[in-house]
Amino acid sequence: MSYCVNCGVKLDASLTRCPLCGTPVLNPNESRLPAAPSPFPEEKGQVEVVKSRDLAILLLVVLLSSSAVCALLNLLVFSRSAWSLYVIGACLLIGVLAFPAVIHTHLSIYCCLLCDGLAAAFYQYMISFNTAGREWFFRLALPLTALVTVLAVLFAALVRKVSSAFLMVALYSFLELAALCVGIELLIQRFLYIPLHLTWSAVLLAICTVIIIALITILTLTPLRDEVRRRLHF
Numbered sequence: 001m002s003y004c005v006n007c008g009v010k011l012d013a014s015l016t017r018c019p020l021c022g023t024p025v026l027n028p029n030e031s032r033l034p035a036a037p038s039p040f041p042e043e044k045g046q047v048e049v050v051k052s053r054d055l056a057i058l059l060l061v062v063l064l065s066s067s068a069v070c071a072l073l074n075l076l077v078f079s080r081s082a083w084s085l086y087v088i089g090a091c092l093l094i095g096v097l098a099f100p101a102v103i104h105t106h107l108s109i110y111c112c113l114l115c116d117g118l119a120a121a122f123y124q125y126m127i128s129f130n131t132a133g134r135e136w137f138f139r140l141a142l143p144l145t146a147l148v149t150v151l152a153v154l155f156a157a158l159v160r161k162v163s164s165a166f167l168m169v170a171l172y173s174f175l176e177l178a179a180l181c182v183g184i185e186l187l188i189q190r191f192l193y194i195p196l197h198l199t200w201s202a203v204l205l206a207i208c209t210v211i212i213i214a215l216i217t218i219l220t221l222t223p224l225r226d227e228v229r230r231r232l233h234f
Contacts, residue, residue: 059098063091082129089123109156117149140191147183151176166232167225171215178208
């Protein structure tokens with residue numbers, strides 16, 4: 001039995017290199033024995049990767065069975081309200097969200113975001129069947145969902161087409177946060193038939209504006225930008 005001259009680990013007679021540090025095992029005073037089988041497995045043990053098709057089938061079966069069971073319970077047992085629409089809509093939403101990750105992994109991110117927005121809007125529409133009216137859906141929920149979807153698609157386009165640097169992503173985030181807050185307040189006021197004016201969103205807009213100006217200044221001045229990246233390890 002020998003030991004590694006570099007790290008001192010005990011070596012098996014069949015080894016030609018130290019398994020810990022990789023140092024070659026050479027002993028000129030000993031004749032080399034015939035190569036013995038390595039005491040270590042040549043291949044790492046691995047569990048067979050689950051195929052995306054099998055995972056998709058499992059997900060589809062679970063979602064469809066959940067929807068069907070809840071629909072039957074709603075029809076035959078608990079029939080006072082259409083509560084099963086909540087579950088069916090949630091299953092549809094989960095299916096749409098999981099589709100690009102499980103079934104079609106090469107689907108465009110823009111298409112995924114648009115489908116997510118449509119699924120969320122459809123889920124809200126199904127919820128509206130259990131409410132007194134659908135005015136909240138058409139005047140508030142649907143415009144809010146459209147606003148969030150458009151901002152998400154725009155953010156993805158900016159990151160992919162313009163720049164994905166940390167400071168640029170921070171700039172996009174604060175720009176869209178300001179737009180989102182203003183849009184939410186205005187849409188709520190429109191739904192409540194209140195004259196459109198900024199209140200709480202004006203505070204957030206002012207804070208975001210200061211941060212946006214600071215980020216633009218940092219991005220414009222090259223020495224300052226490099227120093228910030230160096231300090232924050234970007």
